[in-house]
Amino acid sequence: xxxxxxxxxxxxxxxxxxxxxxxxxxxxxxxxxxxxxxxxxxxxxxxxxxxxxxxxxxxxxxxxxxxxxxxxxxxxxxxxxxxxxxxxxxxxxxxxxxxxxxxxxxxxxxxxxxxxxxxxxxxxxxxxxxxxxxxxxxxxxxxxxxxxxxxxxxxxxxxxxxxxxxxxxxxxxxxxxxxxxxxxxxxx
Numbered sequence: 001x002x003x004x005x006x007x008x009x010x011x012x013x014x015x016x017x018x019x020x021x022x023x024x025x026x027x028x029x030x031x032x033x034x035x036x037x038x039x040x041x042x043x044x045x046x047x048x049x050x051x052x053x054x055x056x057x058x059x060x061x062x063x064x065x066x067x068x069x070x071x072x073x074x075x076x077x078x079x080x081x082x083x084x085x086x087x088x089x090x091x092x093x094x095x096x097x098x099x100x101x102x103x104x105x106x107x108x109x110x111x112x113x114x115x116x117x118x119x120x121x122x123x124x125x126x127x128x129x130x131x132x133x134x135x136x137x138x139x140x141x142x143x144x145x146x147x148x149x150x151x152x153x154x155x156x157x158x159x160x161x162x163x164x165x166x167x168x169x170x171x172x173x174x175x176x177x178x179x180x181x182x183x184x185x186x187x188x
Contacts, residue, residue, distance in 0.1 A: 078143035128167035
């Protein structure tokens with residue numbers, strides 16, 4: 001019987017050692033934690049700049065959309081015979097584009113110029129170029145019910161279209177709006 005007692009004691013000792021080692025094996029090792037942290041750091045380093053560029057490009061798309069909306073409002077207003085404050089019909093609508101803003105105006109046969117809408121170009125979104133030289137700004141798109149005309153400062157622009165380029169200074173991305181004399185407004 002002494003052999004059985006010895007074997008039972010030996011079994012109890014190995015069983016208690018097994019329980020102790022099981023307690024330690026339920027956690028993570030230092031290497032596993034370092035590998036997991038390294039993966040998170042690498043994924044963050046790759047994703048964060050792309051997320052920033054995406055946000056900047058969305059700002060550029062929004063400015064382009066706002067500028068197209070101002071141009072289209074001027075165009076559609078010229079065809080609708082909108083009334084001035086003194087109930088006379090507006091004679092024309094025009095969008096003046098400078099290096100810092102685009103503003104929609106209406107002109108009346110008698111009376112002051114009316115500002116209808118305005119859009120500011122704030123960094124990082126800036127006016128990069130137009131069909132006019134920067135010294136000849138503002139570029140003006142005039143809409144009447146019969147035609148679309150372009151001028152640089154006060155000089156008529158004898159081209160079939162006017163191009164306006166907005167630049168995102170952060171990402172280097174740019175977008176162009178083209179206005180054709182026939183009235184088509186497009187971006188690319």
